[in-house]
Amino acid sequence: MPAPKKALRRSLTVTSAALTALALLSPAALAAPSPSASPSATPPASMSTVGGARLGKPGTQVDLAGGAPVLPKDVTARSWIVADAESGDVLAAHNAHWRLAPASTLKMLFADTLLPKWPKTTKRTVEVSDLAGVGAGSSLVGIKEKETYTVHDLWLGVFLRSGNDAVHVLSAMNDGVDKTVADMNAHADELQALDTTVVSPDGYDMPGQVSSAYDLTLFARSGLQKKDFREYASTVRAKFPGETTKNKKGKTSRGTFEIQNTNRLLAGDSDLGVYPGIAGVKNGNTTNAGATFTGVAERGGRVLLVTVMNPAKDEHNEVYKETARLFDWGFQAAGKVRPVGELVGPRSAAQASPSAGASGEAGGTGKGAAGTKPVAGAQTGGGAGGVGIAAGITAGVLVLLAGGAFLVNRRWPLPDLVRRRTRP
Numbered sequence: 008m009p010a011p012k013k014a015l016r017r018s019l020t021v022t023s024a025a026l027t028a029l030a031l032l033s034p035a036a037l038a039a040p041s042p043s044a045s046p047s048a049t050p051p052a053s054m055s056t057v058g059g060a061r062l063g064k065p066g067t068q069v070d071l072a073g074g075a076p077v078l079p080k081d082v083t084a085r086s087w088i089v090a091d092a093e094s095g096d097v098l099a100a101h102n103a104h105w106r107l108a109p110a111s112t113l114k115m116l117f118a119d120t121l122l123p124k125w126p127k128t129t130k131r132t133v134e135v136s137d138l139a140g141v142g143a144g145s146s147l148v149g150i151k152e153k154e155t156y157t158v159h160d161l162w163l164g165v166f167l168r169s170g171n172d173a174v175h176v177l178s179a180m181n182d183g184v185d186k187t188v189a190d191m192n193a194h195a196d197e198l199q200a201l202d203t204t205v206v207s208p209d210g211y212d213m214p215g216q217v218s219s220a221y222d223l224t225l226f227a228r229s230g231l232q233k234k235d236f237r238e239y240a241s242t243v244r245a246k247f248p249g250e251t252t253k254n255k256k257g258k259t260s261r262g263t264f265e266i267q268n269t270n271r272l273l274a275g276d277s278d279l280g281v282y283p284g285i286a287g288v289k290n291g292n293t294t295n296a297g298a299t300f301t302g303v304a305e306r307g308g309r310v311l312l313v314t315v316m317n318p319a320k321d322e323h324n325e326v327y328k329e330t331a332r333l334f335d336w337g338f339q340a341a342g343k344v345r346p347v348g349e350l351v352g353p354r355s356a357a358q359a360s361p362s363a364g365a366s367g368e369a370g371g372t373g374k375g376a377a378g379t380k381p382v383a384g385a386q387t388g389g390g391a392g393g394v395g396i397a398a399g400i401t402a403g404v405l406v407l408l409a410g411g412a413f414l415v416n417r418r419w420p421l422p423d424l425v426r427r428r429t430r431p
Contacts, residue, residue, distance in 0.1 A: 050085070054104035055202055058221060059348030062103045068347040069099040075343035079332040083319040086220040087329070089337040092228055092303060092310040096346035098337055100220070103348070106202045107316050109218035110291025111146065111169040112226075112299045113210035116203070116218075118165060118239070119230040120194040121181055127159035127235070129180075137179040138172055142211040145171035148266060151250050160248055166239035167268045169291065174209040184208060199351045200225045212295040220314040221350075227288045227301045227312055228350055240287025240303075243268050271327045272302055279324045282331050290326070298326035304334050311337045312350075 049065075056063035069078060078099060086102040097103070131137075132155045141147075148163075148170030150156065156176070164173030178187040184207075191205040200222035206213040230236040246263040253259045268274045270290050272282040284304040291299045297317035304311055313333045318325045 050102040050105045057199055057201055058351050062100055062348040065102055067101045070345040070347055072343050072345055076336060076339045079336055082329045082332060084315045084317060084329055086316040088220040088224050088314050089333050090224055090312045090350050092312045095350040097348040098340060098344050103221040104202055104219050106217040106219055108212060108296035109210055110293040110296035110299045111210040112223050112289050112291040112301055114165055115226040115230050115289045116191050116195060117208050118236055119226055120191050121177055122233055122235055125158045129158040130155050131176060131180055133176055137176045141171050141175050147172045150176060156248060162239050163245045167245060167266045169269055171209040178208050198225050198229055198353050210291055212293045220316050223301045224312050224314045225350060243274050271324050276324055279327055300326045300330055302330050306338045309341050
C-alpha cells in the first residue's frame with residue numbers, strides 16, 4: 008500500500024491538528040487501523056510494513072540462529088524494538104508499528120527538526136506569549152518571563168529536564184507552535200515515520216497525537232547524526248540560569264541552579280545503576296502514554312538503539328529496567344540473529360550521493376567529516392561555566408551531507424569517537 012503523503016507547511020492549531028491530518032489522508036490511509044485510545048488496548052491485527060513485512064505483524068518478531076540467546080521473558084512493554092544503529096538491522100521487535108501516545112520521547116523529533124535553526128549563542132528574552140499553551144502538570148525546567156536565555160540553555164532544558172516551557176520558547180522562536188507542529192509533521196514524513204502525527208511539539212497528551220517504537224527509533228537515529236543532539240542527549244547535569252534579583256543597593260545579579268538528566272540509565276537512581284556504554288537519548292511519561300524511552304548504547308564496537316513503550320508492569324523505573332534487559336540481549340545476540348526488518352533511511356536518501364564533507368552541528372557550524380570507527384560512548388563532566396557536557400555517542404548514525412541528503416550505505420559511517428571521561 009503506498010504511504011500516505013502529508014501536506015507540508017500548512018498552518019495547524021494544536022486543537023485541530025489531528026482532524027486536519029485526517030482530512031488530508033488518502034482513502035487507503037483512512038482504512039488503516041486507528042490509533043490506540045487506551046494504553047491497555049490490544050494491537051491492531053495489521054500495522055504499517057515500513058521496514059519490512061514482519062514489523063507490521065502483532066506480537067514478538069525474532070529469528071534466532073544457532074547459539075542465539077532467547078529474549079528476556081520479563082519484558083512487559085506493549086511495544087519495543089531492538090536495532091543496530093549503524094546497519095539499521097532490526098534484531099527483534101514487539102508490535103513495532105503500534106501507534107501509541109509517545110509522551111516526551113516526541114521531543115527527539117522536535118530537536119531533530121529545530122536544532123539546526125539557530126547557533127547556540129542566540130539569545131531570547133522570554134515574553135508572556137512564549138509560555139502560552141504549556142499544559143497543566145507539564146514537566147518544566149523553570150523558565151521565567153522577561154528573563155534572557157541562550158539557545159544552548161533552552162536545549163539543555165529540553166533534553167535534561169524535558170521542559171515543556173523550553174519547548175514552547177523555542178517554538179515561539181520558530182514563529183509559533185502551529186508552524187513548529189507543521190515542521191515536525193513534515194520532517195517525520197521525510198524520515199518515513201508514517202505512524203506519527205504531531206499535535207503538540209512537547210509530547211503532551213493530545214487527542215490524535217501518536218507515534219510508534221519504530222518511528223521513535225528513526226527519530227533517535229536521525230538526531231544522533233547531529234553533534235549538538237549527541238551532546239545534549241548525553242549530558243548528565245548542567246547549570247541553568249536562575250531568576251534575576253536585586254539587592255537593597257539596587258545591584259542586580261543572576262545565579263544558576265543545577266539540573267540533572269531524567270534519563271535514569273544515564274544518570275542512575277537509587278534502584279538503578281548507570282548502564283555501561285549509555286549515551287542518551289530521551290525518556291517520557293504521561294497519563295496516556297505511560298512510560299516511554301529510547302536509548303542508545305555501545306559495547307564491543309557495536310551501537311544499539313532500543314525503544315520501549317508503556318510497560319504493563321507498574322514498578323519504579325520499570326521502563327529503564329526493561330530497556331536494559333533488551334540492551335543486554337541485543338549485545339549478546341548481535342551476529343547470532345537474522346534481522347526481522349530494517350530502519351529505513353529518509354526519502355531524500357534516494358537522491359543522495361556520497362560526499363566527504365558532513366555537517367553535524369546545529370546552526371550550520373559543524374565541519375566534521377565521517378570517520379571510520381564504528382564505536383560510541385558517553386562522557387560527562389563539568390565544563391566551563393559549570394555546564395556538565397557529555398560529548399556523547401560517536402553517532403552520526405546517518406551522515407548528513409552538504410546538500411542535506413543522506414549517504415545510502417548498508418553500513419552507515421560514524422564520526423570519530425570521543426571517549427568517556429571520569430564522572431564528576
